Amino acid sequence: MIDLRQLSKIYRTDRVETAALTNINLKVAAGEFVTIMGSSGCGKSTLLNIIGLLDAPAAGEYHFNGKALHGLSEKEKTAFRTANIGFIFQSFNLIDRLTVTENIALPLYYAGVDAAERKERVAKILAQLNLSHRAAHHPKQLSGGQQQRVAIARALIGKPRLILADEPTGNLDSANGNGVMEMLCDLNDAGTTVIMVTHSQHDAGFSKRIIYMKDGQIVTEKFNRNVSAALV
């Protein structure tokens, strides 16, 4: 599904150049659940942003189901992202002045889905995630776990083929964190590809494949044979 070839990213300030990613080669098949781990500043979030088309690589190629994405314009990227990718962030990134319903419906709104269908799809996903009673609330009125569920609902509403999660449990206690991880597993079981960045070995245990990064490069890879064992 995802094929990254010789991908590099360089951050430039006035005089200093910092290589955030160097010659990354990575293939992710459809239906995989991949975790990217590494210390702070190793480039894992940058990699995730590039995969999510939030950032552009300095060099290298990015193919998605055979389609080259590295040369797309900002507009094409936006369209592609809306159609294929859902995001989950550590800090939830909900818009405070919109209600739960409005937050979830936002991707549909920008995708041009009509109001009636938006309403129907949001209601359905709210029910799935046990959030129906919070539909009219604002993010600040929700607990951290609920906020992350809303964020997940927003990520899922467009029925993306790929979910990108950047430390999805970083701001949650362990009970809520586990709930979120189980949801990601369920999604993955249903066929959605998931790529997650985390510091937590525990969370990484939920995934099928773990990639370790250091100084902008992939250093090792590990496959979890028995995922359910990690839950113990």
Add this chain to the structure above:
Amino acid sequence: MFRTNLKIAWRNLVNNKIYSTTNIGGLAVGISAFIMMLLYQTHLASFDAWDSSFKNVYEIRIQEHSKNRVNEDLSPLLIPLLQQKCPEIEAATRVNSNSSGELLRVGDIRIYQGDIVSVDSTFFEVYPLQLKEGNRNTALNDPHSMVITEEVAKKFFGNQNPMGKAIRFDETQDYIVTGILAPAKGPTNIDISVLKRIKVPGWAGWGNFAYNCFVKLKPGTNTKLFAEKITNIYFDAAYDILKRWYKWPDDRKQYMRIPKHDALDVINVPALSLEHAKMQLFVLSLLSAVIVVVACMNFTNQSIANSDSRAKEIGIRKALGAMRGSLTSQFLIETLLQCTFAVLVSFILVELLLPAFNQLTWSDIKLLKYCTQPGFVSKILLTLAAVTLLAGIYPAFYLSGYKPVLVLKGIFDRGTGGMLLRRFLLSLQFVFSVTFVIALVIISRQTSFMQHYDLGFKPEEVTYIQIKEDSTGAHFDYVQQQLLQIPHVKKVGFTDFAPFVDEGGNYTLYSYQGAQKDLRFINISRDFFAAMGATIIDGRDFSAATPSDSTQSIIVNEAFVHAYNMKGSAVGQLVTEDFYRVSSTSKPNPHQYRIVGVVKDFMILGFEKGIEPIIFYNNAKSAYYAVLKSDQRYINETMRSVTALWKNVEPAHPILMSNVKNSFSKVIGLYDRLQKVVYVFAVVTIIIALVGLLALVAYNLKRRMKEIGIRKVVGASLGDILQMLNAEFLGLLLVANLFAWFIAYVLMRSFLNEFEYRIPMPYFVFPVVTICSAVLTIVIISMRVMKAIRTTPAEVLKYE
């Protein structure tokens, strides 16, 4: 610590040049408006405030409620009567100013001298002006005595001592110089070059309103009771005459029961200038206050929008032990520095704008003069302090309130306080600028309309010569003949009214078929209409062949025919003159006149006044002007010949002539100036509004950066984001436009209503200005937003 703070403040100013420039520029414009208002107010308050005795000096005036105006011109009989009946009056004087000038002569030196003020002998008891030479108590005792300024003395006598010497007035009467006026210690309400004794004509009565009346009251006099008292005295004497003019009820008691009847009133002389400019001052104060507050608010918005750049510094300082108080004072010192720069810049702006302002307000304000006055300087310092606090206190508290833990983690978001107020103030700025732009367009259209209006005659062909000697009018035939012999002079007539120059005029009561009206009359000679280029559409002109024309015939204009709704030809109809025309005493009263001609309406009064009904008498003797129609191609040589000829006609008086075209240009010139002032205001308010818009957009962007990032992540395009941010401001703009439409409509309607000759309200201007303002707003916002969010969504989100 203060020095360190100042150093840091200076570095911040220099490092953020664009930010500092817009901040200081915006404030400077606001402060300039305020300083201008302060200067004007200080200037007005300085009139007749330089002597303590002024506090007991009052001017008497009539509150004419029926005409909704205040009239300072009173009957010459009032002061002598009040002096008899009111022991409260310590001294009183009548004042009659002739600013346009009279011919004064000493030997061969003949000068038309302006600012000749006629007063009673008691003038110096009322007005504390001092004499450089002569005795204040006796200088005006003789009816033919005069006091002059040094400047006038120099003109006529050079370095000789003028005391006791004679100056001939108008080639008729010698006045003896009995005093030299010392320059007043400050500005006065009465401009004086020559003071002479007043000469009230014997026929002047209660219906003759031409004299300013000043009284000096005994200290402690209750002015309210005094005003009531003199009103009663006035009506006791004058009611029977006044009621005829004003159509008041026969019974005075009945009239006095009307809740708002006309009444006399007194006003303290030092307050006179302020009182005259009350409305102007109020509007100026309001405008300048709003501009200053708005500029401060813009400053605040900019500061908050830029606060991130400072947040880290604050976090570190706090972590290292800085107290909130010291941080607050640091930021206030930064604001103070910027405000000080703004004040300096505004002094330059004021200096540049003062000439135009002086022209508009007929004043002579010099910035440098006030800069040395402690009172003014302290007001400026106070303004600086107030502006610093107003603009800086909120950002100072806001910035110093950052929590170090959050800031160092990179979390800046601080809620949305005061957003409503910010929006309101920005809307207010939109309202101002849109109103001024609409006003500018409409005033320009009206001015252009007037410039191109067909007056009914060609003003450039018509020249007026002032008639200074009484005998000239009596020799109309001779003067006309002489003038007509000059090549290119086509027609010559006489009149007592000059178009676009004379403002007042003569009125009296006329009846036609029982209906009485108070109408304007003008004395003319035959051929006057031909000289003006006006057409007689019915009947005939006055004729030398019909001697009875001068006693029994009148010509009226079309407006007269319409006013009386006359059916058929007006020629031959009889009109009764019910009231003596003031200067003619020889006729029996009432007197009947027959209309012999009707003249096509032509404009003589400017665009404000419509064409009034006018009655023309054949009375060349009373003429003040000779009117010449000449071929404009040869105007220079013609005027040279006329000047040479006039030396024979009025040998004592140098010729004074003017082209009607010039007078007409002066009439338009006023509106030309108004247009320029409104233009300046429009530009200023647009600049302030744009600075305000930029500041609020920046503030808004800062507040919503995270939201914008999220929206981009979930699929919003640049267009979507622009649309969202623009919509917010466009909403404000449209609401502001509606208010501006309303205000501009009311203002411009009353502006246009001042003119009888006006353009119809150009309604299309309103939406056009709105569309332009919307386009400008969208461009400004989009440019600012695009600059801010062109980065990748990842960078935007990193903000969190």
